[in-house]
Amino acid sequence: xxxxxxxxxxxxxxxxxxxxxxxxxxxxxxxxxxxxxxxxxxxxxxxxxxxxxxxxxxxxxxxxxxxxxxxxxxxxxxxxxxxxxxxxxxxxxxxxxxxxxxxxxxxxxxxxxxxxxxxxxxxxxxxxxxxxxxxxxxxxxxxxxxxxxxxxxxxxxxxxxxxxxxxxxxxxxxxxxxxxxxxxxxxxxxxxxxxxxxxxxxxxxxxxxxxxxxxxxxxxxxxxxxxxxxxxxxxxxxxxxxxxxxxxxxxxxxxxxxxxxxxxxxxxxxxxxxxxxxxxxxxxxxxxxxxxxxxxxxxxxxxxxxxxxxxxxxxxxxxxxxxxxxxxxxxxxxxxxxxxxxxxxxxxxxxxxxxxxxxxxxxxxxxxxxxxxxxxxxxxxxxxxxxxxxxxxxxxxxxxxxxxxxxxxxxxxxxxxxxxxxxxxxxxxxxxxxxxxxxxxxxxxxxxxxxxxxxxxxxxxxxxxxxxxxxxxxxxxxxxxxxxxxxxxxxxxxxxxxxxxxxxxxxxxxxxxxxxxxxxxxxxxxxxxxxxxxxxxxxxxxxxxxxxxxxxxxxxxxxxxxxxxxxxxxxxxxxxxxxxxxxxxxxxxxxxxxxxxxxxxxxxxxxxxxxxxxxxxxxxxxxxxxx
Amino acid sequence: xxxxxxxxxxxxxxxxxxxxxxxxxxxxxxxxxxxxxxxxxxxxxxxxxxxxxxxxxxxxxxxxxxxxxxxxxxxxxxxxxxxxxxxxxxxxxxxxxxxxxxxxxxxxxxxxxxxxxxxxxxxxxxxxxxxxxxxxxxxxxxxxxxxxxxxxxxxxxxxxxxxxxxxxxxxxxxxxxxxxxxxxxxxxxxxxxxxxxxxxxxxxxxxxxxxxxxxxxxxxxxxxxxxxxxxxxxxxxxxxxxxxxxxxxxxxxxxxxxxxxxxxxxxxxxxxxxxxxxxxxxxxxxxxxxxxxxxxxxxxxxxxxxx
Numbered sequence: 040x041x042x043x044x045x046x047x048x049x050x051x052x053x054x055x056x057x058x059x060x061x062x063x064x065x066x067x068x069x070x071x072x073x074x075x076x077x078x079x080x081x082x083x084x085x086x087x088x089x090x091x092x093x094x095x096x097x098x099x100x101x102x103x104x105x106x107x108x109x110x111x112x113x114x115x116x117x118x119x120x121x122x123x124x125x126x127x128x129x130x131x132x133x134x135x136x137x138x139x140x141x142x143x144x145x146x147x148x149x150x151x152x153x154x155x156x157x158x159x160x161x162x163x164x165x166x167x168x169x170x171x172x173x174x175x176x177x178x179x180x181x182x183x184x185x186x187x188x189x190x191x192x193x194x195x196x197x198x199x200x201x202x203x204x205x206x207x208x209x210x211x212x213x214x215x216x217x218x219x220x221x222x223x224x225x226x227x228x229x230x231x232x233x234x235x236x237x238x239x240x241x242x243x244x245x246x247x248x249x250x251x252x253x254x255x256x257x258x259x260x261x262x263x264x265x266x267x268x269x270x271x272x273x274x275x276x277x278x279x280x281x282x283x284x285x286x287x288x289x290x291x292x293x294x295x296x297x298x299x300x301x302x303x304x305x306x307x308x309x310x311x312x313x314x315x316x317x318x319x320x321x322x323x324x325x326x327x328x329x330x331x332x333x334x335x336x337x338x339x340x341x342x343x344x345x346x347x348x349x350x351x352x353x354x355x356x357x358x359x360x361x362x363x364x365x366x367x368x369x370x371x372x373x374x375x376x377x378x379x380x381x382x383x384x385x386x387x388x389x390x391x392x393x394x395x396x397x398x399x400x401x402x403x404x405x406x407x408x409x410x411x412x413x414x415x416x417x418x419x420x421x422x423x424x425x426x427x428x429x430x431x432x433x434x435x436x437x438x439x440x441x442x443x444x445x446x447x448x449x450x451x452x453x454x455x456x457x458x459x460x461x462x463x464x465x466x467x468x469x470x471x472x473x474x475x476x477x478x479x480x481x482x483x484x485x486x487x488x489x490x491x492x493x494x495x496x497x498x499x500x501x502x503x504x505x506x507x508x509x510x511x512x513x514x515x516x517x518x519x520x521x522x523x524x525x526x527x528x529x530x531x532x533x534x535x536x537x538x539x540x541x542x543x544x545x546x547x548x549x550x551x552x553x554x555x556x557x558x559x560x561x562x563x564x565x566x567x568x569x570x571x572x573x574x575x576x577x578x579x580x581x582x583x584x585x586x587x588x589x590x591x592x593x594x595x596x597x598x599x600x601x602x603x604x605x606x607x608x609x610x611x612x613x614x615x616x617x618x619x620x621x622x623x624x625x626x627x628x629x630x631x632x633x634x635x636x637x638x639x640x641x642x643x644x645x646x647x648x649x650x651x652x653x654x655x656x657x658x659x660x661x662x663x664x665x666x
Numbered sequence: 667x668x669x670x671x672x673x674x675x676x677x678x679x680x681x682x683x684x685x686x687x688x689x690x691x692x693x694x695x696x697x698x699x700x701x702x703x704x705x706x707x708x709x710x711x712x713x714x715x716x717x718x719x720x721x722x723x724x725x726x727x728x729x730x731x732x733x734x735x736x737x738x739x740x741x742x743x744x745x746x747x748x749x750x751x752x753x754x755x756x757x758x759x760x761x762x763x764x765x766x767x768x769x770x771x772x773x774x775x776x777x778x779x780x781x782x783x784x785x786x787x788x789x790x791x792x793x794x795x796x797x798x799x800x801x802x803x804x805x806x807x808x809x810x811x812x813x814x815x816x817x818x819x820x821x822x823x824x825x826x827x828x829x830x831x832x833x834x835x836x837x838x839x840x841x842x843x844x845x846x847x848x849x850x851x852x853x854x855x856x857x858x859x860x861x862x863x864x865x866x867x868x869x870x871x872x873x874x875x876x877x878x879x880x881x882x883x884x885x886x887x888x889x890x891x892x893x894x895x896x897x898x899x900x901x902x903x904x905x906x907x908x909x910x911x912x913x914x915x916x917x918x919x920x921x922x923x924x925x926x927x928x929x930x931x932x933x934x935x936x937x938x939x940x941x942x943x944x945x946x947x948x949x950x951x952x953x954x955x956x957x958x959x960x961x962x963x964x965x966x967x968x969x970x971x972x973x
Contacts, residue, residue: 102873110876144879152877157870162892162967172878207968223878 052123053080054263055104055231060118060133062096062103064111073099075287076118081231086257086264088278088295090271092310092540093511096287101235101267105144106132122148122231146176149224153236155217159208165192165219166204172226191222195252196627212629213403214245218252225256232257235267242402242567242630247611250276269540271314272570272613275299283307285334295617305339308332313542314615315570317597324594325349326396326575328552331545343549350394350556351577355429357528357561358391358414363423365409369634382633383409385585386423386643391529394555396562398572398593400608401582404633407565411531414563415449416440428528445475448522452534454514458506464517465502468492471525491520494557495550512543519550523558533565548575569612573597578652581605585633586644591653601655674960678953685949686739690732690942699724699748699936722748724938735942744943749935754943757928762947764834765917765924769909771840772847773902779852781898784859785886788867799856806853811912815846815919832921843920847912851905858901862894869893895966903959907952 060077063070074096081087091097102108104120120132124147132140152158159168169191170184179187185204192200195218208216217237224232234253238246254277257264266277274281274295281298283291283306291304302308309332320327330343364386370379384406391397399407412418414425416432425432427443435443448471451457458467468488471477478484489499495516506514515535522530532551536544552575554560564576572579573593580590581604589602600606635641644656700718704710719725723734738745744754787799822842823831830839866872867890875889910925917926925944932940964971 105877107873107876110873141879141881144877146879150874150877152870152874154870158874160871160875160889160893161969163889171880175879209969220874223874 053121054083054123055081055265056119056121056123057100057104058119058121060100060103060120061116062099062108063114063116070114070116072116073113073287074103077282077284077287077289078118079282079289079292081263081265082280083230083263084257084261085279086266086277087280087282088266088268088274089282089284090268090274090310091284092269092542094286095284097267097269097284098235100284101150101233101265104132104233104265105148105150106135106140107144107150124230142176145172145224145229146227147229148231148233149227149229151217151220151224151232151234151237154240155213155220155237156240158220159216161208164205164207165211169204169219169223169226172223176227187226188222191226192219194225194256195219195222196248197222212245213241214248214629217241217245217249221249221252221256225260225262228260229262231263231265233265233267236269237266238273239268239270243569243611244402244607244630246273246613248627250613253277270613271299271311271541271615275615275617275619276613278617283310299615299617305337306334309334309339309542311615313545315541315545315548315568315574316615317570317573317609317612318614320573320593321598322594323347324592326552326573326577326593328549329574331542331549333542333546342546346552346556348396348552348556348577350559352393352395352559355392356390357393357428358563359424359426360390360410360414361388361424361426362386363388363410363413363425364421365406365413365418366421377637379634379636382585382635382641384413384420385641387582387585387587388423389580389587389590391561391563393528393561394559395578396555396564396576398564398566398576398579399582400566400569400572400579402567402608402630404584404630405582406585406633407582408533411449411533411563411565414447414529414531416444441475445471445477445525446527447529447531448525448527450515450518450522450530450532450535452538454511454518454538455506457518458514458521460506463503463505464492464509464520467506468502468517468521468524471521475525477525487524488520491523492517494523494554495520496546510543512539512547515539515543515547516550519547519554523554527560529561529563531563531565534567535564536571537566537568544571551575569609581608584631585641586656587646588644588656589654591650595650595653599650599653601649601653603658671957671961674957678950678957681953682946682949683736686736686942686946687732689945690735690938691728693933693936693938693941694728696933697936699938702936703748735939739946744946745939747940748937754939757940758925758943758947761923761925761928761944764922765910765913765926766951768840768843768847768917768922768924769906769913771844772851772909773906775844775848776851776855777902779848780855780859781891783852784856785863785891787856787860788863789882789886791864796860799860803853803856806849809850811846811850812915812919814849815842815916818842818846819919832919834922839920843916843922846916847909850912851909854905855898855901858898859894862897863890866890866893892966896963899959899962899966903956906955910948910952 057077057079060074061072062074063072065071077100079087089097089100099108099113102111103113103115108115115133118133121129122132123129130139166185166188169188170181173179173184173187188204189200192203197203197215197218211219238249241249250273253264268274278295281293281295282289283298283304285306291298291302291307298307299311302311312332326348328343328346328348330341330345332339332341363384365384367381367383368377369381371377387410389397399410401407409418413420427446430439432443458464465488468491469484472484472487478487488502492499492501497513497516509517536547539547548571551562555562566572576593578591579593579596580587581596581602583604589596589600589605596605597609600609646654646656648654699722700715703718704714723731735745742755744758746753747757783799787796790796819831819842822829829841833839872885872890875885913924914926914930917924918930925948929941929944932944
């Protein structure tokens with residue numbers, strides 16, 4: 040199925056033909072053009088990936104096809120969207136009446152959206168929401184619609200379809216909800232399915248399952264798919280053809296292999312160069328900075344240099360975490376007795392050395408963020424010890440704890456939410472300096488702020504600006520400058536690059552590595568993204584359900600993964616290489632919940648050392664399948 | 667759910683206790699009913715007043731009076747009016763239905779007006795229907811209710827002569843009092859519906875509903891409205907209290923024979939038992955309505971139900 044020739048040949052006329060489509064927002068005299076004269080065809084039964092970064096206009100394009108932009112304040116300023124409804128009938132959706140559009144929406148063209156957590160209406164049952172489409176377009180009565188809804192749920196491989204029909208969305212996990220969305224979209228056998236970043240918000244193992252389902256059903260039903268994504272790995276796994284968009288323009292188009300093998304447009308080349316590729320450091324023991332191609336006013340420019348990150352000093356650890364346990368009480372009886380606990384972190388132990396990056400990887404509910412917050416003293420641990428520079432955190436005085444807050448800094452995932460919008464970035468960066476009383480003189484503080492801004496690649500005069508005046512990547516640089524302000528020894532980076540576009544992500548990763556070398560910083564790098572982990576980390580700890588299941592050097596864990604969960608995690612990552620055989624491995628199963636009834640403590644894994652410094656949890660044979 | 671209702675009922679008992687205590691205490695600070703009963707006549711001796719107080723049981727310490735009042739409530743006996751000796755329960759039984767009828771009519775009229783108007787304003791955000799609705803609601807908010815009531819009487823009864831100016835004599839006597847209350851409620855409710863709908867309409871599931879090909883009516887009134895209902899229902903629960911307060915004034919203007927008139931007269935006459943009785947019953951209703959609101963949350967939103 041990886042062979043494009045095996046797909047229905049494109050002898051037919053296109054199913055959808057987008058011709059010079061332009062979409063505008065805002066009033067007519069000061070309109071912002073989000074999509075500029077974009078043209079492409081979608082052949083029946085084939086998958087077209089529309090790729091681009093934020094602001095490229097890819098999502099607007101997808102909404103404009105069904106004229107859903109009408110509801111977001113958008114206006115189609117020109118062009119045609121020709122949809123071949125049947126052999127005889129081709130419609131221009133730009134000119135179609137509202138009633139015709141309503142007949143087509145959900146019936147001939149269906150759509151899946153990015154956020155499965157918010158795509159389903161919280162107040163109606165799953166069954167109701169699927170049946171609705173069927174009664175509307177196929178005129179089924181309630182009983183038949185329910186039967187069909189059940190079949191559809193089985194089709195997307197949801198167990199217990201019967202019971203699920205009467206469940207509400209909040210009772211389902213994100214992966215299950217996205218399957219329900221797919222079932223809903225495919226209810227009326229649409230000819231075209233538009234999927235807007237359908238797996239971006241999901242964990243990698245769940246993403247792999249969802250991609251498999253979409254691919255299988257597409258083959259079974261012969262549906263054409265437009266796949267909107269920013270993830271080149273997903274493109275390589277899913278697409279037959281690719282359209283690359285940049286700032287509202289289509290800059291390149293072609294079969295997926297050609298785009299990857301011989302990208303023509305400079306932007307496509309820049310985009311591909313920035314994509315982190317799993318396995319790119321195979322055989323190399325240390326992380327490595329590599330240059331990134333960025334677009335500088337339409338011209339590609341190479342920034343950075345190749346540099347091996349030999350910064351770690353393994354003489355004495357800076358941070359020692361021993362049997363750290365963090366639990367939260369949830370679920371109380373009428374009389375306030377605790378019935379359930381979240382076992383977020385269970386007896387986790389690891390060390391971090393000066394100048395070293397330890398990556399903590401895992402999916403939702405693995406407890407990785409809880410560890411970061413515990414170290415930052417935002418959460419009290421339930422048990423275990425944390426030593427920083429040899430001192431036990433629990434035995435520290437108030438003053439020492441404050442000092443620890445200065446030495447351990449945190450960079451959050453969302454650079455927008457973690458900067459106060461009402462203060463200048465200069466103020467935000469100066470705050471830790473003032474709070475910790477590092478510099479007293481006002482002028483000296485200003486100088487220090489300017490210095491920090493320069494260190495993270497911004498201009499000194501940026502200090503006077505407000506967060507909204509910066510792009511996402513620049514804001515994350517500001518957050519890094521703020522973290523550096525108190526001259527920390529350890530920085531906890533919690534999904535700090537996950538929300539950024541790949542080209543920005545690559546630059547921020549390089550910046551973090553550069554700063555590490557210059558200041559001998561240690562990083563605890565918390566993430567779910569295996570490809571970024573490979574690039575940045577010296578050692579890796581894999582977390583699953585609150586416990587570390589595998590820990591070792593990056594090379595050992597990536598090249599010789601021992602635990603079944605590590606292997607599963609690695610195999611689930613979409614690889615940005617269309618030449619590669621497409622993943623046939625079936626990953627099944629949900630991530631179990633860390634919530635347990637009181638009294639049912641989880642079993643603590645015993646670890647064995649497979650090679651020096653590479654520890655793996657011993658799996659009970661019956662657990663092997665479940666993990 | 668049963669545990670939840672039980673908890674709320676326990677809370678309700680405390681609320682009613684607190685309200686009755688405050689009311690009983692406060693009214694005793696406001697004047698001597700014995701003096702009021704004698705009508706301020708010239709040749710009243712202190713002994714006469716003392717006799718009246720004795721007869722009404724007012725010479726006892728406050729806590730004894732309060733406890734005997736509570737004791738009475740438990741068996742449904744609110745005592746007798748100081749004026750004429752009619753049992754308070756009889757007075758309330760007469761007044762309560764007309765007040766509730768007026769309150770619920772006003773509320774229903776307000777919901778019937780504010781929901782479609784609010785939805786319409788939200789859908790047309792920033793365009794002229796939205797602006798118009800917002801301006802009108804601001805105008806509605808700015809009217810004091812008594813002034814609005816008097817203006818209505820002036821227009822409909824005196825100038826046009828199509829509606830009776832006061833009393834409760836048939837469906838047409840409902841129009842003005844109910845409308846007065848409804849206009850004031852609607853002015854705030856429209857804004858609430860609009861804001862809440864705007865929030866809901868920006869949700870992803872609304873776009874999903876549109877992508878299914880559903881008609882606007884279904885998207886707005888099935889998918890969006892129920893998700894916007896929680897703030898509205900909450901507010902109506904809170905509004906019920908001020909609605910009762912407003913009704914005292916509106917009943918006064920339209921001479922409506924309800925709880926408001928009863929309470930008003932009781933205050934002027936220092937008729938302790940009547941006032942205590944009416945306030946207690948009204949407080950019970952406000953607590954009950956808010957209990958219903960809490961139950962309604964669960965019916966509207968399954969996420970609250972399973973908590």
